[in-house]
Amino acid sequence: MIDACAQEKKPLSSITEALARIATAIESVTETERVSLKNALGRVLAEPLYSVINSPFDRNSAMDGYAFSSTDLIPEQEVTLTQIGYSWAGQPFQGKLQAGQCVRIFTGAVLPAEADSVVMQEQAQINESLISFPAQTKGKQHIREIGEDIKQGDLVCAAYKKITAIDLGLLASTGIDSVVVKRKVKIAFFSTGNELTALDQALESGKIYDSNRYLLSGLLTDPCYQITDLGVIADDPQQLEDCIVAAAKNHDLIISTGGASVGDADFIKEVLARCGKVDFWKIAIKPGKPLAFGKINDCHFFGLPGNPVAVIVTFQHIVAPALEQLSGMSMSQPLQLLAKCTTTLKKSIGRQEYQRGILSQNDNGELLVASSGQQGSNILSAAGAANCYIVLPIECDGIQPGETVRIELINNIVSSIISH
Ligand code: AMP
């Protein structure tokens, strides 16, 4: 049995220390699989990808217009050329251009070998097959050169990158139709607490609905994760141990919520100490101080607090970076911006707080932030109303309206900024 009081007296770890310990404790999954490009969105690339072609593949036109040779231009004079054919996108002109000739060309169509210039159709005067360009027409314009986007042999996507929609387009542009990615991380999660009630049951006095499992299933929805919902486990050491030991056999990570503190019904760390090992317990953040990190054989374990807002904050700041590393990426740091706070924020010195805020932007582009409401770690409604965290450092003892604060966008969704 762990001595809860002795644990209490240990100094709190900072979030930076906690992440550093996680970084050394967690290694990426090593297995890989090949997936078609269509199924690659959000997966982590396991190898660098180089282009086997030049893109563009051919010299082609950036405009609808007329392709010609710049040697036909006469300085300060209008030029009239004879149109001898067409170059369509996908259907190049087959002939040879002679001096004084041009071809009708469309965007993306291959430039005839003898042409080096395109004049926009809006600039051309058409008189049957005679095409005139104004005196100020410049040569060597509106051309896309071979390989100007990507050269053969260029790195298209670096290894260990999470594939974005733009990457899908980029990879497709070089003809790559499948990629080798890290296998999905297998994650099991459960809630613990005798008070937890399933959503299809009526609430009895003293009971609450289990919000955390729904919260976690949302937070864990990612193409890189394969998740298993283990349901609700009672506050019972044996049941918890059985659940954890079984799940550890075929998962890379187990996440629990509740029972990780030092109350009499909090068994997570005791059980973890019995069937595996525990790395740390208390982090100087609010909400989210009680947090267990450990390992059962090869399976990592996070014991998150029970209060739902503490689950969100610890997940996003501690579990999510750990999952990045486990999935094969490097840990990212949340982007922090400065905003003017428009409300009073209460805070005591001692822990870094992630208060929930509403970020907006005024007509001058200035970022303004206000508290989103009650800051208790059980207050899900104010978390739901928030679009950012207001990050208050350990030594801060409160904020007055007008002071500048650091904010982090929740989920980095920039579009969630509300305009006044
Ligand atoms: P604990 O860490 O188990 O002491 O729980 C702290 C608080 O979070 C208590 O008020 C619990 O009732 C609440 N809690 C624990 N688990 C959940 C859950 N799955 N959903 C919502 N609230 C929870």
Ligand code: MG
């Ligand atoms: Mg509990």
